[in-house]
Each structure stands twice: as C-alpha cells, then as structure tokens.
Amino acid sequence: MSGLLVPCHVKSTVALKVGDMRTSQGRPDVLVVDVTFPNVAPFELQEIMFKNYYTAFLSICVPQHTPLHTPSKWVTCLRDYCLMPDPHSEEGAQEYVSLFKHQMLCDMTRVLELRLILQQPSPLWLSFTVEEAQIYQQGPKSPSLTFPKWLSHPVSNEQPVPSLEGLPDPRVSSEVQQIWALTEMFRASHSYTRMGRFDMDGCYDLNLLSYT
Amino acid sequence: MLQEESDLSLVIAQIVQKLKGSNLYAQLERQAWACLQRPEIRLESLKEDIKEFFKISGWEKKLQNAVYSELNVYPLPSHPSAPPEHLKEPLVYMRKAQGSWEKRILKSLNSMCTELSIPLARKRPVGEQKELLNKWNEMGTDEPDLSLFRPVYAPKDFLEVLINLRNPNYENGDSLSFRTHLGLIQVPLKVKDIPELKECFVELGLTTGQLGIDDSTQVPPELFENEHVRIGQKVLVQQDSAAAQQYIRQGSPTALRAELWALILNISSQPEDVKLTASNDDYYFVFEDYLYQVLLCFSRDTSVLGHFAYNSASPPKSYIRGKLGLEEYAVFYPPNGVIPFHGFSMYVAPLCFLYHEPYKLYQIFREMYVRFFFRLHSISSHPSGIVSLCLLFETLLQTYLPQLFYHLREIGAQPLRISFKWMVRAFSGYLATDQLLLLWDRILGYNSLEILAVLAAAVFAFRAVNLMEVTSLAAAEAVLADLSTLKVMPLLQIFLFATVT
Numbered sequence: 062m063s064g065l066l067v068p069c070h071v072k073s074t075v076a077l078k079v080g081d082m083r084t085s086q087g088r089p090d091v092l093v094v095d096v097t098f099p100n101v102a103p104f105e106l107q108e109i110m111f112k113n114y115y116t117a118f119l120s121i122c123v124p125q126h127t128p129l130h131t132p133s134k135w136v137t138c139l140r141d142y143c144l145m146p147d148p149h150s151e152e153g154a155q156e157y158v159s160l161f162k163h164q165m166l167c168d169m170t171r172v173l174e175l176r177l178i179l180q181q182p183s184p185l186w187l188s189f190t191v192e193e194a195q196i197y198q199q200g201p202k203s204p205s206l207t208f209p210k211w212l213s214h215p216v217s218n219e220q221p222v223p224s225l226e227g228l229p230d231p232r233v234s235s236e237v238q239q240i241w242a243l244t245e246m247f248r249a250s251h252s253y254t255r256m257g258r259f260d261m262d263g264c265y266d267l268n269l270l271s272y273t
Numbered sequence: 274m275l276q277e278e279s280d281l282s283l284v285i286a287q288i289v290q291k292l293k294g295s296n297l298y299a300q301l302e303r304q305a306w307a308c309l310q311r312p313e314i315r316l317e318s319l320k321e322d323i324k325e326f327f328k329i330s331g332w333e334k335k336l337q338n339a340v341y342s343e344l345n346v347y348p349l350p351s352h353p354s355a356p357p358e359h360l361k362e363p364l365v366y367m368r369k370a371q372g373s374w375e376k377r378i379l380k381s382l383n384s385m386c387t388e389l390s391i392p393l394a395r396k397r398p399v400g401e402q403k404e405l406l407n408k409w410n411e412m413g414t415d416e417p418d419l420s421l422f423r424p425v426y427a428p429k430d431f432l433e434v435l436i437n438l439r440n441p442n443y444e445n446g447d448s449l450s451f452r453t454h455l456g457l458i459q460v461p462l463k464v465k466d467i468p469e470l471k472e473c474f475v476e477l478g479l480t481t482g483q484l485g486i487d488d489s490t491q492v493p494p495e496l497f498e499n500e501h502v503r504i505g506q507k508v509l510v511q512q513d514s515a516a517a518q519q520y521i522r523q524g525s526p527t528a529l530r531a532e533l534w535a536l537i538l539n540i541s542s543q544p545e546d547v548k549l550t551a552s553n554d555d556y557y558f559v560f561e562d563y564l565y566q567v568l569l570c571f572s573r574d575t576s577v578l579g580h581f582a583y584n585s586a587s588p589p590k591s592y593i594r595g596k597l598g599l600e601e602y603a604v605f606y607p608p609n610g611v612i613p614f615h616g617f618s619m620y621v622a623p624l625c626f627l628y629h630e631p632y633k634l635y636q637i638f639r640e641m642y643v644r645f646f647f648r649l650h651s652i653s654s655h656p657s658g659i660v661s662l663c664l665l666f667e668t669l670l671q672t673y674l675p676q677l678f679y680h681l682r683e684i685g686a687q688p689l690r691i692s693f694k695w696m697v698r699a700f701s702g703y704l705a706t707d708q709l710l711l712l713w714d715r716i717l718g719y720n721s722l723e724i725l726a727v728l729a730a731a732v733f734a735f736r737a738v739n740l741m742e743v744t745s746l747a748a749a750e751a752v753l754a755d756l757s758t759l760k761v762m763p764l765l766q767i768f769l770f771a772t773v774t
Contacts, residue, residue: 110354115442149452150463151440151654155363157352185444185452185461193354267393267591267606269386270379 064107064200103171115189117148138165148183338514342539362585456667464665476522484524485762522718577609580643585653619701657722665726686746692729731768
C-alpha cells in the first residue's frame with residue numbers, strides 16, 4: 062500500500078471462448094478485464110492490489126507506446142502469475158494480493174491502461190474474478206520508507222561507501238524505523254483482550270446472550 | 274527482494290508487538306537494569322555487553338523460545354488490506370457458516386435459561402461463596418443439581434453442520450465428475466495425500482527410532498531408548514523450545530514428558546496470577562476435583578480471548594442487566610468466550626497424569642487449547658481445522674482403501690460418522706492413556722492435528738478385514754467400539770510407510 066491511489070475504472074469482464082458461445086458447453090475459463098484511468102495522465106505504476114475470487118492464474122498486459130494513429134500493441138508485463146497453487150481446491154481462492162513494479166517484466170513508468178487476463182482452468186467453480194482492484198502510483202518519498210539509493214538501484218557498478226569505524230550502519234536505522242512504525246500500527250489494531258474485562262465494577266449480572 | 278524484506282519486517286513488527294505486553298519483556302527490562310551494576314558492563318559498549326550478558330545468563334534463550342512460540346501459534350500477518358475477519362478465516366462462506374452455528378448455540382443457551390428461569394450469570398450470594406471456598410477441594414463429589422440442564426451441543430450435532438457445509442461457488446451438482454467425493458464432507462479444501470504425509474511426518478519412518486515402537490520389551494534399550502533419553506535430558510538442560518519440538522517427534526520418555534511439553538508450549542515455571550476465585554492450598558488429589566477446578570478457572574480466564582484473533586469463532590457477547598445495547602456495558606460470556614460442549618473435559622483429563630501442581634496443569638491446558646483444541650470445534654479452512662481433518666480422513670480412506678470405503682458406504686455406515694467423535698476429542702477417552710500421550714507428543718512435535726485424521730484412517734485399515742464383513746452401521750460401530758488395546762505408533766507407521774499404495 063505504498064504510494065498514491067490512482068482512481069481507476071474497471072470495465073466489465075469479457076469472456077474469451079473458442080467457437081460459438083451460444084452452443085458450446087461449459088463455462089469460460091479465460092476472462093479479460095480492462096482497467097482504464099480516465100482523466101489521469103500516464104503515471105508510474107507502483108503497486109496493484111486486489112482481492113482474489115477463485116482466479117487461478119493472472120496475466121497483465123499494458124499497451125506499448127506507439128506513435129499516434131497506429132493501433133497500440135499490448136505487451137505482457139506479468140505472465141501466468143499463480144494465485145491458486147491447486148486450481149481445484151480452495152487454497153488462495155479468496156486471498157488479498159499485491160503485485161509490485163519490480164515483479165513486472167516491462168517498463169511501468171508511463172501506464173495508460175491495464176489489461177488483466179484471468180484464467181481458471183478448473184471446471185469445478187461456477188465463476189471467478191478479481192475484486193476491489195486498486196492501483197497505486199509512486200508516492201512522495203517518506204523518510205521512514207526509503208531505502209538508500211545503492212539498495213534500490215543494484216545495477217550501478219559503484220562500490221557502496223565503506224562505513225566509518227564506530228558509526229552505526231544507516232541502513233539498519235532506516236529498517237528499524239520502518240519496523241517501529243509497523244509496531245505502532247499493530248498496537249492500534251483491534252484486540253479482543255482489551256475488551257476482556259471480567260466484570261463491570263464488580264457486577265456480572267447477565268440475563269441473556271446477544272445475537273449481534 | 275523488496276517484497277520479502279517488507280514481509281519479514283511485518284512479521285518482526287507483529288512479534289515485537291505481542292512480546293511487548295508479556296511478562297518476559299518486563300523481566301528482560303529488569304535484568305538489563307540490574308546488570309548495569311556488573312563490572313563487565315562498560316558504557317562504551319553498553320549494547321553489546323548487555324547482549325552478551327543475556328546470552329550467557331540464558332535470557333537470550335528465553336527470548337528465542339518466546340519468539341519461536343509466537344511463530345508457531347500466530348498465523349503470519351496477512352496482507353495489510355485484509356480485514357481482521359480475514360485472519361480468522363479467509364473464506365467468506367465458512368465465516369458465515371461459523372456465524373450461523375454460533376447463533377444456534379446462543380439461541381439454545383438462551384432458551385434453556387428462559388425455560389428454567391435462571392439468569393446467565395449472577396454474583397454468588399455471600400453464603401454460597403463461603404460454601405464454595407470450603408468445598409473447593411471436593412467439588413467433584415458434591416455437584417449442584419444439573420439434572421435439568423442439557424449439554425449445549427454434542428459432537429454429532431456439530432457433524433451435521435459440517436456435512437451441510439457448501440461453497441456457493443462450487444459445482445455441487447449430482448452428476449459424477451473426476452472430483453466426486455463419496456464421503457460426507459463436500460467442500461474442496463486442500464488435503465495431503467500419503468506421499469505428502471510421508472514427507473511431512475518423515476521422523477515416523479521405518480528407519481527412525483520411535484518411542485511407542487522401539488522401546489517395547491523385546492527391543493534392547495541400547496539400540497535406541499537409552500540414547501533417546503540421554504538426548505532428551507540434554508534438550509531440557511539447554512532449555513531450547515525448537516530443539517524440544519524436533520526431539521518429541523520421536524516420542525517423549527515418560528519421565529521427561531511433563532517438562533518437555535512445558536518447554537515446547539513455553540510455559541514459565543513461575544506460578545502465574547490466574548484469576549482464581551478461591552485459594553488452592555493443600556488438596557486431596559482426585560481427578561474429578563481437578564477437572565472441575567481447571568475448567569471453572571478456564572471459563573473465567575480473559576487472557577484466552579486473545580486466541581479469537583486467529584480462531585474463526587467469536588466470543589458470545591452479553592450486556593450487564595438493564596444495559597442492553599450499551600457498548601460500555603458489554604461483556605463476553607463466558608468471560609473466556611468459549612462455550613464448552615459435551616465431553617469438553619476430556620481435553621483436560623489426560624494432562625492430569627502429567628501435572629500435579631494446579632497452576633502448571635492449568636497453564637498447559639490453556640496453552641494446548643489456544644494452540645490446538647479450539648480448531649476441533651470451530652468451522653474453518655485451516656489445515657488443522659476439523660473440516661480439513663474430516664476431509665483428510667475420508668480422502669485417505671477413499672483413495673487407499675476404496676473397497677472398504679465403498680462397502681461401508683453401501684451399508685449406510687459412512688466412516689466419518691464413526692471416526693468423527695475420535696477426532697473431535699483428539700482420541701481422548703478412546704485410547705489407553707500411555708498411547709494417547711504418545712499421540713499428543715506428535716501433535717506438539719509437528720504443530721499440527723493432521724495426525725489425528727491419519728490415525729483414524731489407520732485404525733480403519735487395521736480393522737478392515739472385520740469391517741468388510743459387517744452389514745450395518747451398528748455392527749461397524751461395534752467393531753470399532755474398543756480402541757483401548759491399540760498401539761498408535763505401529764499403526765501410523767504401517768499406514769504411512771508400509772502400505773503398498
């Protein structure tokens with residue numbers, strides 16, 4: 062959930078089938094969902110987040126930049142990403158999933174549109190889709206969440222600056238900061254034990270259980 | 274790479290948060306302050322010296338054990354966007370089924386209260402309090418009149434609910450397909466097959482020594498038993514939870530079992546401040562009293578509520594009389610949120626053989642409950658949950674004993690109807706105690722209840738010849754009525770490693 066949420070429009074799913082859809086038996090096993098970003102300039106994609114619903118494999122395509130007036134070519138940036146290790150069973154069927162820029166096969170710096178290709182080869186499920194899709198772009202850099210440059214750009218050949226004797230490693234302190242922030246986040250979250258008082262000022266007179 | 278690092282940070286943060294509220298944290302802080310007096314602690318290298326001190330004095334090991342315990346008990350933090358109910362149970366239809374089941378139980382309890390005109394809870398009048406204090410140690414022999422009370426539910430009621438569990442997105446048609454399951458459970462959870470079980474339970478293999486097999490009287494103790502006991506003693510000296518858990522997969526020597534279980538469950542040796550309603554001075558040791566004391570305290574222990582974060586069940590709520598609907602006056606009922614069922618005390622009974630101090634017995638039981646036993650009576654998709662265990666049992670039988678399975682089905686004796694009660698009670702009350710404890714050793718060692726389903730299938734395999742000749746459910750029940758002579762480890766070993774598949 063890093064970065065800024067980009068408002069998107071998820072078009073209705075299109076089923077892909079071979080042959081005449083009216084006469085053929087069985088349910089479609091490939092669905093295509095287009096995600097557009099109306100009124101938003103091409104942006105750098107950071108993260109795609111969604112809730113799975115019985116999709117086994119996911120592929121994602123983006124249109125390749127072409128000069129105007131030529132039909133755009135679609136490039137695959139994620140191929141057959143497995144969401145359900147066993148398509149016939151429940152594992153992974155309703156999980157929340159995040160996909161990040163570094164997992165993509167192509168450049169995601171100027172994204173105009175996304176095409177999600179959902180596959181579910183098992184005939185056992187009545188339907189499948191992905192829900193609550195959210196797209197995030199690169200957000201403003203916050204001090205606790207950035208890694209030092211040499212860590213996030215490993216292609217560079219330069220040697221990391223050797224740390225001087227006795228000084229703490231700056232990378233460690235930034236990671237510790239991040240962990241500390243997460244700790245505070247957990248502290249704020251709901252906990253049953255906080256409501257677990259035994260009684261109210263010595264009184265535990267109860268009549269009936271509540272159904273809500 | 275970045276994803277793995279952020280996942281790890283999330284796990285670390287969660288564990289740190291959990292441990293910050295614990296007794297251990299307070300103790301570590303006190304120790305750190307106290308050790309500042311020591312000469313070897315220098316200001317220039319304060320952090321390193323304190324860490325070194327913790328290592329030498331054994332406190333680091335205690336912290337390691339606590340972290341290991343957290344990793345074992347709490348599920349890994351899920352996606353940051355996942356709501357808390359997703360951590361309890363990821364599948365929506367299972368959550369709904371658990372909710373409906375709970376509502377049925379609540380209705381049943383409420384109607385019982387109304388019928389008998391008694392409130393759910395009220396403060397004991399002073400006279401009754403005094404009486405309870407006096408009789409604390411003899412409670413088992415002088416019960417209040419419970420003849421009008423029915424058990425809230427029995428395992429077979431729960432089985433009916435599980436049988437009717439359906440995924441609305443699943444092809445539940447009548448036509449036979451490659452995935453038709455002939456058993457009672459009709460939800461497509463992932464269960465292991467025998468090759469996967471062999472990999473998982475590799476220490477139960479034919480070439481590895483086992484207590485329960487290689488300590489029998491015919492086998493000279495020099496071959497395995499003596500060495501195994503020696504290693505067990507070493508593990509206890511080291512006080513390492515992870516090592517103990519690995520060790521106990523081959524079974525625990527009787528003399529070391531109490532301490533090993535306490536080490537694996539990370540139970541401290543100091544008596545904890547349990548909210549006892551009465552003192553526990555010298556008592557006359559009778560199991561019935563023990564069970565009563567333990568379960569009474571258990572029902573009032575609000576620390577048990579913590580496990581509902583990862584249990585698909587939720588604690589029933591009530592309001593202080595006259596304050597219906599006002600959240601400030603909401604409490605959980607019972608205070609620990611767990612409504613017991615018929616036979617619940619069987620989870621405690623075997624532990625009475627191991628622990629004689631009440632606080633230790635209580636802590637072990639509580640930890641066993643919030644790690645394992647709660648999964649046996651709530652509806653969830655967890656691999657150790659009762660639904661998965663039932664499906665695992667039926668799948669093993671259907672796959673590896675198809676003739677037997679088909680025969681029993683034909684005569685109206687669905688195997689799960691017989692084995693369900695064994696699994697729900699983790700075989701307590703059905704096996705001889707020494708055999709039961711060997712089985713529970715493996716539950717602790719593998720941190721999983723799947724062994725219960727494997728044993729149930731192994732029992733059917735063992736009595737297959739007799740079962741093939743029966744012609745009714747009653748006759749099948751009779752063949753499997755008495756498990757008290759069974760030796761669990763040979764049964765498991767043969768079923769997993771010696772059956773031709």
